[in-house]
Amino acid sequence: MFQRLSRTFLGALPVALALSVGAAPVAHAEPKAGGTLTTFTSGYRTLNPAVQSGASTGSPGSQIFAGLVTVGQDYKIQPYLAKDWEVSADQLTVTFNLVSGAKFHDGAPITGEDVKFSLETVKANHPFGAAMFGNVGEIDVPSPETVVIHLNQPVPGLLLSMQPLLMPILPKHVYGDGQDMKTHPRNMENVVGSGPFKVEENNPAERLVLVKNEDFFIEGRPYLDKIVYPMVKDPLTRVLMLEKGEIDFAPFSGIRPTDVARIERAEGVNLTTDGYDAIGYVHYFEMNLRNEPFSNRDVREALAHAIDTGFLSKVIFGGKAVPGTGPLHTGNPFYSADVPMYEPDMDKAAAMLDAAGYPVKDGVRFSFVLDVPSWAPQAHVPMAEYIQAQLEKLNIKVELRKAPDFGTWVQRISSWDYEATMNGSFNYPDPTIGVHRHFDCDNIKNVIWANTEGYCNPEVDKLLDAAAVEVDFDKRKALYAELQKTIQQDLVFIYMPQDFSATVYSDAVGNMPDTPFGALAPMYDTYLDK
Amino acid sequence: MIKGTLGKTANTVILLIAVLVLNFAMIHVAPGDPVEALVGEMGGATTEQIAELRAQFGLDQPLYVQIGKYLWNVAQGDLGYSYYYDQPVTSLILDRIGPTLLLVTTSLFSAIVIGTVLGVFSAQRRNSLLSHLVTVLSLAGFSAPVFWIGIMLILLLSVAIPILPISGMTSSEVPEGTFWYILDVAHHLVLPALTLGLIYLAFYSRLSRASMIEVLQTDYVRTARAKGLPRRMVIYKHALRNAVLPVVTFAGLQFGQVISGAVLVETVFAWPGLGTLAFDSILRRDTTTLLGILFFSALMVVVMNILTDIVYRRIDPRIKTA
Amino acid sequence: MTLVEPSRARTAPPPPKAVSPGRQVWQMFRSNHSAMAGLFILLAIILISLVGPSLYTVNPREMVWMPLTPPGQSEYVLGTDYLGRDLLAGLINGGRVTITIGVFAAVLTVLIGVTVGAMAGFFGGRVDNLLMRVTEFFQVLPNLLFAMVVVMLFGPTLVNISVAIGIVSWTSTARLTRAEFLRIREMDYVKAERSIGAGNARLIWKVILPNAAPPLIVVAALSIGSAILFEAGLSFLGLSDPNAMSWGRMIGDNRPYILDSSWGVTFPGLAIFLTVLAISLVGDGLNDAINPKLRQRQ
Secondary structure, three states: OHHHHHHHHOOOOOHHHHHHOOOOOOOOOOOOOOOEEEOOEOOOOOOOOOOOOOHHHHHHHHHHOOOOEEEOHHHOEEEOOEEEEEEOOOOOEEEEEEOOOOEOOOOOEOOHHHHHHHHHHHHHHOOOHHHHHOOEEEEEEEEOOEEEEEEOOOOOOOHHHHOOOOOOOOOHHHHOOOOOHHHOHHHOOOOOOOOOEEEEEEEOOOEEEEEEOOOOOOOOOOOOOEEEEEEOOOHHHHHHHHHHOOOOEEOOOOOOHHHHHHHHHOOOEEEEOOOOOOOOEEEEEEEOOOOOOOOOHHHHHHHHHHOOHHHHHHHHOOOOOOEOOOOOOOOOOOOOOOOOOOOOOHHHHHHHHHHOOOOOEOOEOEEEEEEEOOOOHHHHHHHHHHHHHHHHOOOEEEEEEEOOOHHHHHHHHHOOOOOEEEEEEEOOOOHHHHOHHHOOHHHOOOOOOOOOOOOOOHHHHHHHHHHHHOOOHHHHHHHHHHHHHHHHHHOOEEEOEOOOOOEEEEOOEEOOOOOOOHHHOOOOOOEEOO | OHHHHHHHHHHHHHHHHHHHHHHHHHHHHOOOOHHHHHHHHHOOOOHHHHHHHHHHOOOOOOHHHHHHHHHHHHHOOOOOEEOOOOEEHHHHHHHHHHHHHHHHHHHHHHHHHHHHHHHHHHHHOOOOHHHHHHHHHHHHHHHOOHHHHHHHHHHHHHHHOOOOOOOOOOOOOOOOOOHHHHHHHHHHHHHHHHHHHHHHHHHHHHHHHHHHHHHHOOHHHHHHHHOOOOHHHHHHHHHHHHHHHHHHHHHHHHHHOHHHHHHHHHHHHOOOOHHHHHHHHHHOOOHHHHHHHHHHHHHHHHHHHHHHHHHHHHHOOOOOOO | OOOOOHHHOOOOOOOOOOOOHHHHHHHHHHOOHHHHHHHHHHHHHHHHHHHHHHHOOOOOOOEOOOOOOOOOOOOOOOOEOOOOEEHHHHHHHHHHHHHHHHHHHHHHHHHHHHHHHHHHHHHOHHHHHHHHHHHHHHHHOOHHHHHHHHHHHHOOOHHHHHHHHHHHHOHHHHHHHHHHHHHHHOOHHHHHHHHOOOOHHHHHHHHHHHHHHHHHHHHHHHHHHHHHHHHHHHHHOOOOOOOOOOHHHHHHHHHHHOOOOOHHHHHHHHHHHHHHHHHHHHHHHHHHHHOOOOOOOO
């Protein structure tokens, strides 16, 4: 925040005025160096975001590893390890010039070879590797500080994918020993990174401690001396610690809507729901479209009229979760509200079911098994239970099948052995990463979070293919608007309230990470004013 | 004698192997496997990535090969590698055994001591207030679900009157290895130990009382009393010794089942022990860790049985070595 | 538990064909106040569980009011849970599931335990050896963990949960049965029966078992109580049938919200407590009435 202001206002405004305009509720003095920021973790499998998606790894990972760029407010791409870059006229070549003298945590210089290695690693090992960099061809390193990327087709979201969360810069001399990256021991032991913070203590059962990288390539940064991530899995404890101010900064705090009032009442503690737009976490009721009755679109519409997501959002999620209206999260740059809406109307639902060939016979129209994933239970369980009780009123018998563990649920859905399930996924800022996978005919595979429901519409495929390579923002937006309308028209999923994610932070935190990536961006500008 | 010990050892080894094989087979027969769980955790993967992982973990080989490999490794002390935690299982277990032992030992020990005292005294004064109190307490401890007691205690002593921490073993600010750290852990230990302790207390006070009553009525004791031996001596020298035998037996049994016993309490208090690890590993299909814990638990039971035997022999003068 | 006075203790085991032992047991039971109290409570709970849902027709799974409403602030006397469901309806309906599983699991426990113990105690020798190995094996398995694994692997349905509990709980029943059979087998009247040509089956069923029954009946009764606690524990950990409302599940579901609502966890816990307490009192009363000398160690 401070950085951006100083860029645009170039010192023309008096310092005091510039500082009083800001997102933080408390006016801070100059950023102070020093201090230990206490946040938390609920458990992480690895510290290397190149092989693992999600916030548990991404949050510390983006501090340990640097990226070519960062993403600022309004999704503006900003220089980071790459001091500048050039895109060729035909959109098929991108040349990056790296900052001079940047070093890894073990002192070795960061070169173009490392950038090349990192991109290739992500492409091969990250769940979205193929989606993000599938169209990347040759990568040349003409000089240690230059990287030239050749594309087979234009990739509009390329730069968005090059921030540390999705493409961390890994040391080739550490990881390039031929071992499989997904289970490489250096992902947890003696981690050598490129970012503003180094790993001092890594004890996944208890805590993670990061310390300032004294040789960080941005002068005078980071401000913080240390970031501590104690392991706090229990949501109750977390809420109490937040209330008492024992945690300075808690992104993905996991608090429930019922906890909001309690947090807001506490002194010196603040709450924001900003910083999650780039993740774009949407929830939906997924039906296996291969079989009756869900293969019948009218049945799906009847259900859409029966499920009142407004009620769910207001009552169960305390009004804090925005009802979803389609495949794109409301905070996504390509979001369009111009989609068919299905108002709650039980009578209409009943009538449609009768007309579709599912009248009430012996007290039941039809029944199905609704799978409930074991993850994010605070979201999925209320939604599933609501649907069960609601559809019971329509004489539809819903049997809940709670997956005892993650593996079982994954196995069922990925092998298409289900009738309906609650589900959710991350959009990520560029729809090619997180949205296309659910609707592309080619992605009907036995892999979780691919096109598991079996939806295939050639019109949609055309839209997806066109939008994937369209570099003009407005044209692309129009294409995605059309996509959203079609998806909602076809009622592929029934979208549920979007995830309620909140960051809780204390008054002492200055320069809160407030880009769309929130705490998943590097926090070299953040400081503590205690 | 040596033959007996060899026989027993062989028996034990076969038992442990059987435990391993059964659990291994069961876990692998069920739907879903660790790779799928891992893949879901990673956020998804392509079919090629999945095949790669499978091959890497040796999951594409037939079941008997996998079992064979596993058994061979265990014999060498290698309990495998945890897919989820990225650590050898042995070190995982060793990391977490400490908190569990701390919790269980504290509660069990206090409960046994207090319970035996209560039981012994109330056996002698059968219609007193103490006796009735013991009865009520033991019934309550018996009938209330342990996790409910824990939650009620939290409501009382952490929420309503906030004098004790709600969960966890430590507060993050206190550095390890200092005196304050020990105090901090003790502070966090109170509620979980109290919860678990109440259950054990109910059990042991009842047990020791019943046992004491029975012993007091035996011919041996009545004869000793009739002979005019001082009451104290009779009680402490003889009756107590015999009354304590079942306590020892059960203590051994329960300590052996320490992990099972701790799961619920550890879950309520987010106590970082083997109980929560076991639960998590079930959730995450971390089969190697789960197997490791099941094996370790069986091992503990066996060890405790042997220890119990030894203690038993020292206490009960009537038993001769076979 | 009131203790039986020494003067009422019998010093010899009951003769094989006692005169109306049932009546004797009942009379002794009746004079035991706490046992009778337990019986009344238990009958009341069973009655409510059977008949309650037809009288109080609120659907326990439906969201009827604002979530986390305290008791007494709405028409829903005990308040609502975190999803806005009626707590009272949950309690009334939860009883069925809890008690059903408790009974099934106990039945299974007794069936397996008695069978194994009887075979081992009666036949002795190699059979005994083998069966004791098996018993040892199941004793060594960590019971809660193993039951969790079974339920997780095969799905949390009422049947699976009952089976899982039964599988891990039968060993002490087996040991007890075996001890009884070993003891009774040597009794004169058994030898007498054998000498007049009674076959094994007749000996087991008609002669030994009825005499071994007293402590077993008590154990069976108490097994129901421990099965209920076991099921509550599994439900609390999330391993309950998601389509059925059970008391343990209510505690588990509402636990994340205890900072804002204590009633969601208190009332179901009380229900479990009362039920198991009642069963324990009845079991103890039975114990005192049936075999005051062979007092159980638990």
